Amino acid sequence: MDLIVRTHNSVELTKDGMHCVIMGDTKDVKDEHIEKIAEWANCLWDYSAISMWKKSDSLSPGYFIRNNEDGKYKVHVLDDKQKAEVFGGTRKDSPRKLDNWNKKELLVYVDWFIE
Secondary structure (H helix, E strand, O other), rough: OOOOEOOOOEEEEEOEEEEEEEEEEEOOOOOOHHHHHHHHHHHHHHHHHOOOEEEEOOOEEEEEEEEEOEEEEEEEEEOOOHHHHHHHHOOOOOOOOOOOHHHHOOEEEEEEEEE
16 A cells, blocks of 8 residues: 655645655545556656656646756646646546536646656
8 A cells, every 4th residue: 555645735745666656635535536647657647658748847737857966857737737637527437526616726737757
């Protein structure tokens, strides 16, 4: 069983090298939401098909390469469609719908080291 870390404004899970984070109004976020993000990051979202990774510290939706003292890492900040899949139940395999998810301030991203 993977360790889910919760604070007052975040939920985090690292699985198979993918660090998954939900930040913001996370009071009603369930374990199944972060677990599904980790699952999809490892098998649904095809990161090898992304050819345009931008160098940026932006938290806007997109795909980014960033540097820190430990090396380079990639970041996928989920867009509204992807958040609807996670929280709004728009896919057959989506987790339970989170009530009023689109009215909550939620930032969702996945990051992993590449060097």
